Amino acid sequence: MSATAQPEVVTRFAPSPTGFLHIGGARTALFSWLYARHHDGRFLLRIEDTDKARSTGAAIEAILEGMRWLGLDWDGHEYYQSQFAARHAEVANDLLARGHAYRCYMTAEELSAGRERAQAERRPYRVESPWRERSDGDADRPFVVRLKAPREGETAIEDRVQGRVVVQNGELDDMVLLRSDGSPTYMLAVVVDDHDMGVTHVIRGDDHLNNAFRQLGIIRAMGWPEPVYAHVPLIHGQDGAKMSKRHGATGVMDYHELGFLPEALSNYLLRLGWGHGDEEIISREDAVRWFDLDHVGKSPSRFDTKKLENLNGHYIREADDGRLAGLVAPRVAPLIGRDLSTAEIELLVRAMPELKPRAKTLNELAENTTFLYRSRPLDFEEKAAQLLAGEAPRLLARAWAALNALDEWSALATEAAVRSTAEVAGVKLGQVAQPLRAALTGRATSPGIFDVLALLGREESLARIADRMDGAE
RNA sequence: GGCCCCAUCGUCUAGCGGUCUAGGACGUCGCCCUUUCACGGCGAAAACACGGGUUCGAUUCCCGUUGGGGUCACCA
DSSP: OOTTOOOOOEEEEOOOSSSSOBHHHHHHHHHHHHHHHHTTOEEEEEEOOOOTTTOOHHHHHHHHHHHHHTTOOOSSSOEEGGGGHHHHHHHHHHHHHTTSEEEEOOOHHHHHHHHHHHHHTTOOOOOOOGGGGOOOOOTTSOOEEEEOOOOSSEEEEEETTTEEEEEEGGGOOOOEEEOTTSOBOHHHHHHHHHHHTTOOEEEEEGGGHHHHHHHHHHHHHHTOOOOEEEEEOOEEOTTSSBOOGGGSOOBHHHHHHTTOOHHHHHHHHHHSSBOOTTOOSOOHHHHHHHOOSTTBOSSOEEOOHHHHHHHHHHHHHHSOHHHHHHHHHHHHHHHHTSOOOHHHHHHHHHHHHHHGGGOSSHHHHHHHHGGGTOOSSOOOOHHHHHHTSTTHHHHHHHHHHHHHTOSSOSHHHHHHHHHHHHHHHTOOHHHHHHHHHHHHHSSSOOSOHHHHHHHHOHHHHHHHHHHHSOTTO
16 A cells, blocks of 8 residues: 555445435445445445335345346345444444433323424424433333434534535434334434445445435544545436436336447436536546536436437447347347247347337347347238328339349349439439338338348248239239 | 535637637538448527626626525444
């Protein structure tokens, strides 16, 4: 270790396993990850499972899956908060012993009565326990351990994102540290774990800013070093309210399901609330190189699916054809009612250069490939059927004849044949090409028609055309 | 409601007292390319919430108003 070494940066992501990895959580995880990587520090993952009733193993798996999908690797093993209960109690008892906490014997009824009274008198509610100054409680009765928070003065936080934030201590109440069953609350657990894990920078959602003041109470009472705080603004839905279920897809894996690439979501999330000049397309490498807390915006930002789609389209175009085929094949299967064979996947790879510029999601891409795998007779969408009416069958017959006479079957060769067919028939290329597209794909839109011809191959192409041409001629 | 936070085009943002007739991106609308749809290229419309200060000078600093958001558990 060199003499000039800065203290190591340690960040963490601490989700509670009560559901999937939320899009907002994913972004704070991304920021924490980026900050640690930028500073050659460590990024830790801690599962906050102190609420045994709501935590599930499935949720833990879902969160880890989301993290892995986004490429947010954590250092070391993941920590489970519930395993540190004894340590949490130890800290609470230490606080108790040193007079920074007290046993509170207030009943649930007393608590709610106080709350209702405050409500009726229209004044802010704050727990005021008579036990704060008493120590003559009956140890046989249930009690909780509360922090004896300072009443005078104020507490300030120098937040790396929000700036200096000050709260009057009188606003803070004596929060519960240990529940009546002896289990630790979140407030106690986070602080103890962050300290024990050596976390130097607490980067989390803005909704925790108020908690930070309470947590500082514990930190100071214990005489521990205060972490650097960075409370990043929340992500809002289109209506400007905190993103939630009713905004539709809010889970990271929902976006996987919808056909988004992880690098697209990641790039999008990075740009939401953070910017680096005019840069829009940012690689992971550049993100690590450029990321800093100073440029994190202070206001919440709205989630814009259109921009995400645009980014996704970009990354799809950039993606390797083989990789895309691997991702798309499973999405094609349900559309055609069977799995793709090895040969068909190879065809998908070959078709990819023509297919990928035309899709914004993998699902759209899958949808656009089905013409390659459908069996005759094709079914035709409305617009395609229209293209096959009128003169089309007659023109198709002429095109068929020209194509059938070809020695070589390539995009170049078929193009020459179709062009001359149109010329000889005295019509514009489109008048032949459009019916051809409809006959070959069943759709009114598709990749370039000569590429379609080449991809489908001579036999299948001629057969599909024959199905729709005027046999009399 | 108390407390806390926020405020540049419809959206994401650049801007960190003069370089701003405010830049980029998405979206929207034109045009070009073109057998369709995309991709790509070119162009257009589009913002400093309002009112006071401070200053020679405010988008940038301060205060207020308005608007928006967050938070007020023996949940995390």
